Every structure is written in C-alpha cells, then in structure tokens.
Amino acid sequence: MRDDLLDPRAVLLHESAPDREAAIRLCGRVLVEVGAVAEPYVEAMLERERSISTYVGEGVAIPHGTNASKEDIKRDAICVVRFPGGVDWDGEQVVLCVGIAAREGGHVPLLASLAEILLDPDRAKALREATEVSQVMKELT
Amino acid sequence: MAQRTVAVASASGLHARPAKLFVQEAVRLGVPVTVRAGDKAVPAKSMLGVLSLGVVQGTEVTLEADGPGAEEALDALVALLSRDLDAEEALDA
Numbered sequence: 478m479r480d481d482l483l484d485p486r487a488v489l490l491h492e493s494a495p496d497r498e499a500a501i502r503l504c505g506r507v508l509v510e511v512g513a514v515a516e517p518y519v520e521a522m523l524e525r526e527r528s529i530s531t532y533v534g535e536g537v538a539i540p541h542g543t544n545a546s547k548e549d550i551k552r553d554a555i556c557v558v559r560f561p562g563g564v565d566w567d568g569e570q571v572v573l574c575v576g577i578a579a580r581e582g583g584h585v586p587l588l589a590s591l592a593e594i595l596l597d598p599d600r601a602k603a604l605r606e607a608t609e610v611s612q613v614m615k616e617l618t
Numbered sequence: 619m620a621q622r623t624v625a626v627a628s629a630s631g632l633h634a635r636p637a638k639l640f641v642q643e644a645v646r647l648g649v650p651v652t653v654r655a656g657d658k659a660v661p662a663k664s665m666l667g668v669l670s671l672g673v674v675q676g677t678e679v680t681l682e683a684d685g686p687g688a689e690e691a692l693d694a695l696v697a698l699l700s701r702d703l704d705a706e707e708a709l710d711a
Contacts, residue, residue: 592665
C-alpha cells in the first residue's frame with residue numbers, strides 16, 4: 478500500500494458509535510482534521526452509504542464519498558477507526574472502518590491493495606484487534 | 619466449463635458500488651463463478667476478492683462456471699458488467 482496515505486493521527490482505536498451514521502461521521506471528521514478532505518465530503522460519505530453498504534467482509538467497512546464529491550478531496554488519504562464494541566452495519570457487525578478519500582485514478586488501486594491485505598485472515602485479524610497505532614501502520618503502510 | 623470474457627463498462631471500474639452489485643448478483647444466482655483478471659482468479663461472491671482484482675473501466679475479465687445453471691449465471695453477470703453502473707447511480711441521485 479502507498480505509504481503516504483495513512484497519517485498516524487488518522488488512526489483511532491478505541492471508539493464507539495451508536496449506529497452506522499455516527500461511525501461514518503466520525504471517519505469523515507478524521508479525514509477533515511488531517512486535511513485530506515473538505516467538510517462537504519462527510520455528507521457525501523453518508524449519501525454513498527445510503528446508496529449501497531460499504532461493508533466488505535471480515536468485520537470491515539470502507540466508507541467513502543460519491544463520485545460527485547471528488548472535488549472535495551484535497552489529497553488521497555485513508556483513516557482507520559476501530560470500534561471494539563462493534564457497530565451494526567445493515568445487519569453486519571463492523572469493528573473496523575477504513576475511511577477512504579481518493580481522487581480519479583487513485584481509488585481502484587487503493588481499494589485493490591486494501592482488499593489484498595484484508596484477504597489475508599491473519600492481517601485482517603491483526604487490524605481488527607489492534608490496540609496500538611504502530612500495529613495499524615505496520616499492516617497498512 | 620462455461621466461460622465468458624467481457625470488458626467492464628462502469629466508469630470507475632469494478633470498485634465498491636459496482637463490485638457490490640456484481641457480488642450480490644453472484645450470491646443471488648447461487649452458482650459458483652470464478653472471475654479472472656490478468657493472472658488472478660477469485661470467487662465472484664467474495665467482495666474482497668473482486669476488489670483485489672483492481673479492475674478499471676475497459677479491463678477484460680473472464681468469468682467461469684461449471685454445472686447446472688452455469689450458462690444462465692454467466693449471462694446474467696456478463697449483462698451486469700456490460701452496463702455502466704456508475705451512470706445508473708447518477709440517474710438515481
């Protein structure tokens with residue numbers, strides 16, 4: 478995975494959220510705070526989620542904006558927010574959110590390398606159970 | 619073995635949303651289908667597998683299946699990949 482995508486400040490490992498919308502808002506806020514996206518991107522992430530769930534398996538969801546929201550992306554970035562208590566995701570239990578902001582051309586390769594990592598059950602488990610930022614950085618950069 | 623090759627039509631390739639619609643259809647059809655792109659092959663019902671192929675618009679993928687219902691399942695999945703699912707999203711919005 479490209480090593481300039483994940484800012485250690487964009488890794489939150491001990492969060493909780495009452496529902497999917499709150500979890501996505503939190504991911505969006507993290508992306509705003511590290512300067513990756515402009516504020517309207519957060520609403521676009523919610524809009525995308527309403528259109529179709531971003532659950533991908535292994536207890537992981539990958540919230541990201543709509544195609545129309547690409548202009549709100551300042552630089553390609555991801556964030557990692559872990560919910561040890563789980564979040565109900567349209568019937569699935571999500572423990573880890575990887576929020577994604579990637580411009581044209583960057584999105585598909587980013588998803589492919591992320592999926593490659595999550596297809597390895599040991600690495601997916603390491604991410605779901607991470608308690609230190611360094612563990613996440615090791616798997617994702 | 620039934621086999622079809624198709625170029626992916628969705629503007630942004632086979633990523634989260636088009637990939638999800640594809641995987642949902644593969645699960646619904648209930649016939650084990652393999653998707654090949656380049657030297658990789660993954661089960662069509664695996665979201666992570668499909669995403670890991672990194673398919674962009676115009677990439678040719680090959681679908682393979684065996685047994686009863688294989689031909690019909692491949693026809694349905696090829697029809698889906700031949701559509702620009704991102705354009706349909708824009709119409710929905």
